[in-house]
Amino acid sequence: MLSYRLIAALLRFALRVFYRRVVVVGLADVPAEGGGPVIFAGNHPNSLLDPALITATCGRVVHFAAKDVLFRGPVMRALLARMGAVPLRRRDDHGGPVSNDDAFEALYDVLGQGRAMGIFPEGLSHDQSELQRLKTGAARVALGAARRHPGVTIRIVPTGLHYVRRQRFRTSVLVQYGEPIAIDADWLARADADEREAARALTEVIERRIRALTVNAPNWETLRALDAVRRLYQPDHLDLTERIELARRFNEHYPKVAGDPAVAALLDRVRRYEARLTALGLTDHDLVGGASKRALMARVAVHGGLLLMWLPLALLAAPIHAPLGLLLRWLAWRFAPRKDVVATTKFLVGLLLVLAVYGLLVGWALWSLGWVAALQVLLLLPLSGYATLMVVRRFDAIDRKLGLLVRSVVVRPDLDALRAERARLSAAVVEMVQRLRPAELELLYPSGPATPARPAARTR
Template identity: 30%
Template sequence: MDSLLRGLGRLVLQAYYRQIEVTGSNHLPESGPVIVVANHFNSLVDGVVITSFLPRMPRFLAASTIWDFTPIRPILNAAGVVPLFRAQDGRKVKGSLPATFAKAAELLRSGGVLAIFPEGKSHNEPSLLPLKTGTARIALEADSTTDLLCVQIVPVALTFEAKNRFRSRTLVEIGPPITASPEQIEAYYSKNPAVRSGAVKQLTSQISECLQALAPRHETWDEARLIGRAAEIISQPGPNDAQHDGWATLNTTRRDLSRGYAVVRETHPEQTAALGQDLAEYDNLLRATALRDGQVVNTPPASVAPFIAKASVRFLFGLPIVFIGFVLNWPPYRVLLALSHWRDLDKRSTWSIFAGFFLFPIFWTVAAIISGYIGANLWGGSAFWISSFSVLIAGPVSGKLMLGYLDLYSETLAEARAWTRLRGANNLSDSLIEKRRVILEKLRALVEAYRADEALQEPD
């Protein structure tokens, strides 16, 4: 059952997100009790990502409110999700919280993996919320009742390029594990409530530090976007000079810049403000023209004809598949867009993915029945089953193939647009290249200033 659930999860997520990259898998112990703690930016999608892409499948501790969505109850039960009845949801039941924690501790004592979102709720903020103490309590409870079980607490950061945008990217970063210290476990044995509480708070603080070291941490989404833009620029100073080999490495640069920014805006406020203004102008210009930074630094070739010709050939050969995929998958996709549009930002991708899990098969089934009746009227009764079965197979297969063509179409359109706007008679290309050069110089100067300040603070 676990393999089936993980396979289904990967299938639906890889249909929605173009790329899901996992790093740090070696940090997750291959055996023994583990608590996975993760940031919670994307509602139920976060749980599916962790369940489907971690090396070991965890059992989740989740708010009982998700059982209100009746269609997904069988999935929750099959995945072994443990309900948590919380006062903040109006679901508190006497004795339920100790019972839930005891059940979680039992899972750990059996060597299992428990997953928790310690922020307590999903949100759309650009940084972590304060962590609840439940994770620390469960870890200490399991350790204190099993003679130093040494539960490994593993932080996992989920980063979404644009969590609600179809065919965007997702990054899963697994960090080094930590364990409760013998002193914390001993304190948890204490009959003094203050001592017990102190041990829980101390371990919670450690968990928070580990998770904050990986998870996105910004004051505003505008700040996050500009720091991301700065990471792109400093990672590729010149044409064909990329200093990163993937989104994970670029995200590490982004995280380092974010930490440095928190310092230099205090120590070098005027330089930081000037750089921020330049970045905002550059970013606004790129967004207004629908261009990417990589297209600016790597000026499009003199002719885009070979690229378009190659893409056109691929389109022509795949046209029948694209047409079938369009007919069988575009209508339910449009319905999903309409359904998710009215939801808050935090839950739009959840509605798209989970509703799509049911809506696409329903539409394929209806289309198969209609096709069967048409086939039977044209070629006889036996054609009903042949036509119906063909449509049921063609729905998901053509849909998956069509995704590849959609990605190709998007990339072709982006390159053609870049060539038109950067190779045109206007001065856009020169203006963008100059703005980028100035930003890179200021960025390097601030990085050097930050390093110099750090060197001065280091003890002799």
């Protein structure tokens, strides 16, 4: 258990570095350690980062069911064994029927002892725009464990993971825990009557609960278009949780009104608006956050000052961090087998490289210069690494603001026309929502967006 807690602590620290922001919602719905057996059942959009985030945020010791092919490499096998993972055999990986009787027995034991397990019912990480059809494994484990241990109440906690830009380093992620599904006497009676039908019905409930925590669209083009609609509708200064909930609602209700000619025409206008922004190298955030040239220059000055503040500390270890960053970027795209594995490759390879390089440098300092110097190197390297992240962030902000400053002069008429079109589109979206929303659906923002002509907003 000590090795698990050490690895979990390392994951929490590494994830705080890898992601700019990790927002966690619904922890009150998660039974605390010692509060009974729990099955975390979530969507699976980002490979090994999905279980890492649940491990780091849920407050429980979680034993994940993982496909057995992950146990083949010595490093991953040792890591997964320390984390108490249970190998599952997948038919697709073995080219024929397989037996998971031993794995199910191990998971029954985990739950019977009041502990927690995690499983991704989609079966495989993917880069699709919506939740894939769920397999019945989570339901079968829950029902089987409840029947095996009749005095214990198994709870399934639906979990939603949403990455703002899932392949990006320093993006934001939302982890949502939903209301638990208790495997009560009714479910056990249904399982006694027809085990297969009960597992299928429970899987449908799990799917509905996970969909309620995730954003789903039939394709990426629709998802991007509706995200643009969401930005046109939302008020200023929403937090990540509110933005994702608004996006989920638009995508959930869009199929019901997609056949309306007025909706199709409005969505086409939104796409043309987005295309004009892209042609100018702008985003909706740039346009809405449009400021005067003096304000832009002031922001450049602020970012420049912060860059200069962090730069000396960053330069101390720049010969180490700069090659590491470039190597990691190349390795992630060169060796990631699928798009949904790019971020995991960055995270795992980056973590291993940093630990190895830092360890070698601290060891060299200890061997050559003594323990005082080794302690100084141990403290300096991560501080300089963090300073490097801050320098890169401020440099990117300066580059963006200077680009906006140039465009505000060179293409000023186009920007004015786009702002006017945005105002018209925003009003049209609000009117469409008011006209087509189901009567029973309570509006998150009854007055719609409160966006003036040229606000200093922070929508994304």
